[in-house]
Amino acid sequence: MGGTGSMRRGAALVPVMLLVGACSGVQSPLAPAGEQAADQLWLFQLMLWVCGILYLLVVGFLGLALVRVFRNTSRLAEPELAPADRTLDRSLLVWASIIIAGLTLLAGASFVVDRALAAAQAREALRVRVTAHQWWWRIAYRDPASGRWVETANELHLPAGRTARIELASADVIHSFWVPNVAGKMDVIPGRANAIDVTPHRLGWFRGQCAEFCGVQHAKMAFDVKVDTPAEFAAWLATQARSAAAPADPVAARGFQIVTQGQCAMCHVVRGTAAAGRPGPDLTHIASRRSIAAGILSMNRGNLQGWIAQPQALKPGTMMPAVTLEPGDADAVAHYLEQLK
Amino acid sequence: MQRYASFTFRAATSLVLPGVFALVACTKEGRTLGPEQPLTPPVGASDKRIGVFQNNLYQVSQGGRYFSWYGCAGCHGSTAPNSHDLAPDLAQHPRAFDAIYAMIADHPRVPVHYRDRIPTEQLWQITAYVRALPATKPELRRRQDLDEAGEPQGAQWAGPVR
């Protein structure tokens, strides 16, 4: 069943969507931007109806019983030892069959949606490699021009209307990849090659977050998701594939020198320079991203400087060490990084 | 602030034991996260700060991760081919903390000076890890390294374990 079709059915079912109003909606299964999420929302709304009706039946019956309780005046009536239960016996059978009917419906619906999620497996898909680290996301695409894998971090771009196969791997512990607006979760497990197929169809910015407790900073392991038009996506990927821009001015040049010959280079890559450390996120186009530090700070000069000088204050326990620089140098580094578009 | 919260919280919840014990606060197991002051390299073998790193399991294990991240394990790791394992010779002739720190900071065999490349705090942690090596059972060290086998090492990264 098609995502959009099921969305219409969903909207017809229940005005759950209104709920979204109150929250930002950039990280919510209730505001689908993808085929899979839409199918799951449809299933959720069906469940809400069936379970809601069953619940009302229970509460209604309980209400009837309680009316008798409060009508009963005698403080301690003689116990009824052999009550006549023929009607109740029959109603029990009815009740049981109602439950069975409801469960069959829901199990069937789950099966259908499960197949719908599986359907994407068959399609030719864009391959994206996502590697989870404590506490950030390494993301790699294959550059159509050169065929090389191009790395970025904490920002996932997806072309609308095309299925992407996210190949998940963990460098350390178990994490879980989750972009609720697009699709459900898939755990990222050391020693297992998991993958999840997502088919986004609504353009815009969304947010993903690690959903399996992965240590001290589990709470601050998020990433941005941008659903582009195919053209935008191609352009973006082409930019990402390029090496880093050379420093444009003397200040940037000073920053360039510190970044590539100083402590940053131990962990970070700036493609086309001497900075080739793999442990940390790729910085080649950091300025083109929307946020830094795994989606916790918006990308701007002040945040860059703060993050470099006192990461432990912003994200206690992060593996990013505090780097002490002269005020001038700190400016230069931030200035240079800002040019890495 | 966080420390304060944590203290009042413990005072409230750990009625099991008299608060005196809370003061012991086991430096061995302790984990202090949050903003910190810049560090200077150790001064002499009896620098008071040595204990803070050497006696704390969390600091030592952090040192272990950087030990492999910065490629030390490439030559000195338990699983490295023809590895110059540090544990045996450190066991034979132990070195003072500051001596090992200096040896790492100005490593003779590498082109770069780690002193300029690795933040001081991490050098402290790596030193603590290296000094702990002789006391670590080889099989346990191997087991830890296998757990961390999927992590990048310097400019090399075989990719995650699949």
Place this chain on the structure above:
Amino acid sequence: MSAGADGVELRRAELAEAWRDPPGLWGFLVTVDHKRLAARYIVTTMFLLFLAGLLAMDMRIQLSAPGLHRMGPQLYNESFSLHGSTMLFLVSVPVMEAMALWLVPLMLGQRNMAFPRLAAFSYWLYLGGALMLWVPHALDITPDLGWFEYPPLSGPGYAPGHRVDIWAQMITFTEVAALAASVNIIATILKLRPPGMTLARMPLFLWAMLIASLMTIFALPAIMLTTSMLIADRLVATHFFSPSGGGDVLLFQHLYWFFGHPEVYIIFIPAVGFVSSIVETFSRRPIFGYPAMVLSVLAIGVLAFGLWVHHMFAVGLPRLGNDFYTAASMTIALPAGVQIFCWIATIFSGRPRMATPLLWVVGFLVTFVIGGMSGIMTASAPLDLQLTDTYFVVAHFHYVLVGGAIFPLLGAFCYWYPKATGRLMSERLGVLAFALIVGGFNIGFFPMHVLGLWGMPRRVYTYPAEMGWGPLNMLATIGSTIAVIGGLVFVANALWSYWRGERAGADPWGGHTLEWLCPSPPPSYNFDSTPTVRSITPLWEPELLAYDGIATTKRELLVTSVMEAEPIYRQNSVGPSIWPLVAAVAVSILFVGSIFTPWALVWGALPIAITLSLWFWPTRERAKTGPLRKR
């Protein structure tokens, strides 16, 4: 009675002498009286419940607004780990066993459990488990990886120190205690039933405890195995959970949830027993659909072992398997639904009268059924991929565990309080506490469903303001606060009523099970004679019959046959002993030692062997024949 009034007095004096505990502290340490042991069991669990509640409030305050700094990540992770581990391992399961320890012999018209010293051993070992978790916490060595600690995060590479070992060994403590208690409960229910109480005449509470205990026996070995493997990985470098060493981290999850899922039913099924007893008494009629109730409890007990994988839908197992476990998990809604119907039908068709215990049943029904519905949703593999590990799941299992187990427990507490203390709890305060707890709980936890659907993952110590989760989190904090206040009112009521409550006779509610036959509070020997049972509601029969002849001058129990409960023989029952406590200490030494060295398993076994031998030391005559005879 035939012997006449003074005969009765004499008989009671003899029994009191035979079942007497030594006075004072020594008596406290050596007693094997199931009622005293159960009482301290319950008090301990309630104290830990209070501590876990403090932790919960602390976390709720931290989450009440976005970006708060009063708690850092480390402290928050420690808090939810301690909260979850305490509630699951040190409160929910033990409190149910404690209630059974107190109730089962009374409901059977017996004078003690089948294995009195084993019951004492269970308590002392359980206490060791509680200390195992909370003493290190006072020393700032707190487990910080949640109530299930998945490797490799809990493995040697990523969890330095002993925090994980402490957690794992705390579990071993409590599980050994729980297993011992379960064997004791099963043997008691099967072999110590009063004459005439065939299986078909067993009160539903006994059925529930029998099945819950059987489930315990099949479920708990899984977690003892897996936590032992984890400790071995960390201590002696085994490779069970290291992918690069040929192990598999999913092995831990499979074994853990093979225990973890039945666990929630091990907590819930005793609650079914509580609810049934209360409903019957206050509806003034036998439960509607007794066979259906027994069968559905059995069905739940069996099904519970067939659906652990629904905790692992997101790990990427084959889809076909997921569909199977979806169906299996949903199936359990059928027996649960049948039970719900039977309870309401009983109230509906009886001559009901309202009192706090029944009020708690109402609270249980309206709350627990919501948890059941969200359970159906999380049971669906494709939908669970969106719901799992979010606040929706946090809401779900609090509705199931608090609504499904704690509310019935509080009802049971009000219901049997007069039997245990001889005084009734205040109805006025009881209603107030009920309103605050049930109201506050729903205000506090219902919004969490929505938070989950708005994308809030569980186990985060803070969240950005832009997400818009702030207001509902504030509401959740307010609701939880109200519930906690209600809890304090409940405790105050229990304390006040203990000294000031209205006097209760043997049977204030007009119950029909045998515990209402003996005086309130019951004497050390529980019953003068051995009551017999001719129906499922013995005390509602026009006349109660009993047997004489079980010794009054020494501790003796009547053992009957498993199916028909026909008298077989008179079992001599052991008296007070210090050795269960000493043995528990010896076992604790081994458990604690094994965190630091594997050799503890060797040298630690010796004191255990010695103490156990002293525990079972023969009291009979020395031999007159053979090489070792008394010369």
Place this chain on the structure above:
Amino acid sequence: MMNDRAEPRIIGDLSGLPESAQGPDHLVWWGNIGFMLIEGTGFALALGAYLFLASRSAHWPPPDDPLPGLMWSGILTIGLMLSEVPNLWVKRRAAAHDAGSVRIGVVIMTVIGLVLLVVRGFEIAVLVPSWNHDAYGSMVWLLLVLHTSHILTDCGDTFVQALWLYTHEIGDDQFADVEDNADYWTFVVVAWLPLYAVVYWLPRLA
């Protein structure tokens, strides 16, 4: 209220009942069964774990690990099965309340237990790889240690029982205890057979 309920009417006297029973009639028999169920579940789950890891790896045992040796394990297995002969004999003598034979029988069983422990010692001594080499080694060691602990406990148990049978009078309950202890030994033997098949033969068949 129903506080002033009349005392129950006494309809009979149970003082004529015996003071002990045998087999499933006896209370303790059920406790014994309970603990066997617990340990049996433990064995089954450990086997499950072994098979799970085996199924998840391409080669089992891994290429550089040798197949487990058959000599000592074979001797132990045969020994365990033969030990059932005296074991069942003791159980029957206990059922017949034959004090003399029971005393000798439990001593024999203690000795047999010790001998089998020595054999198990050799079995473990030749065990490669070590538990800390890889998951296969860990799993094999786990199964063997688990089972050895059971032989050990039952052996010690039998020894203490033998001592008391000589030092103290023997009543009906003691005979029942001997029967239960014999049942437990049978459990230890039976539990070993699937472990033996899986650890020593499964890798050879696969």
